[in-house]
Amino acid sequence: MTAEASDAALLERIAAGGAGRREAEVLLCRRYAPRIRLYGLRHLRDEDRARDLVQTVLLAVLEAAREGRVRAPEELVRFVLGTCRNAALRFREADRRAEPAADEILVVAAGAESPRDPVNAALLLRCLGSLGDRARRVLELSFHEELGGDEVAARLEITGGNVRVIRHRALAALRACLDAPAGRDA
């Protein structure tokens, strides 16, 4: 069984049990872990919580696949999505209920400051500087201050449609600058 095996083939092998089950489970986990992590980052905004989500969801997926409750690829995606939604909701509820001690707040806050992406601060500054003022402001308000599109539009006195266009173009330009080896010498 190779990494290119279809979801259907993996599910079939897992449900069948026997010698090939473990290999199929490993392949399925490797395929879905990064996708679930991405969902977790989007909804939980925290790398550690996203990793917890991956673990929780994959355990549920493996159990369902072994029991043959998920057989078709489209069922698998819906099952993963549903489990992601429920688990993320539970995590957020638990976070709301928990009243962490002062030390925990400090540690979590410090952790939140550590970079999740190995982007060099100087390179980021240089690449941001290569954008126009408006584009940079839209990115800062959208992703640093985490304002919604309408709030950004109101702040900059432009339309929501403009914000969306500027935002996705500016983020693409920033990504290209960060990825370009020449960007370091620009």
Place this chain on the structure above:
Amino acid sequence: MSCERPLTWETLVGWWAGDLPEAEALRVEEHLLGCGRCSAVADRVAATAEALRTMVPPVVRPERLRELAGAGVRILENPIDPGQTNDFHFPKNVDLAVHVLRGLTLGAGARVEVTLRSLATGALIGHFEDVPFDAARGAVYLACQRDYAELDHDLLAEVRVARDPSPARYTILHHF
């Protein structure tokens, strides 16, 4: 890893920014969970947005500095007056240096611009409009990180209040 109807970059950025209607966001998430190719592109969106979210901006607001200090970040303030040339040695036991560009007359609601240039070449490093400031101290806080050692070390910072034709100038000679 093929995909018949790949999600556009614009859609992925909208999704990450939380700007899509709920039904569309759900459709995007279902697609991403089933599609390695689009998921890889979305990961690039996420990584770029996360770098922006966690960055310390070059011109930093006073409240943010207090948050960082509360989180255990070791901050050193380096006050500089207009017209001064400041020799700044970045200490080893400091995470973040903050150049306090002081001596400014800043009323509430003032519009302040900061321009950073290489002293040696005059090349523009960054221009920032409508930046935050500390009105009580009459100062703008310029964050300086150790990674900035890769940039030109000698810096000219110009702070312009309300489009004043003669900005306050601060020269900082960094030693990392």
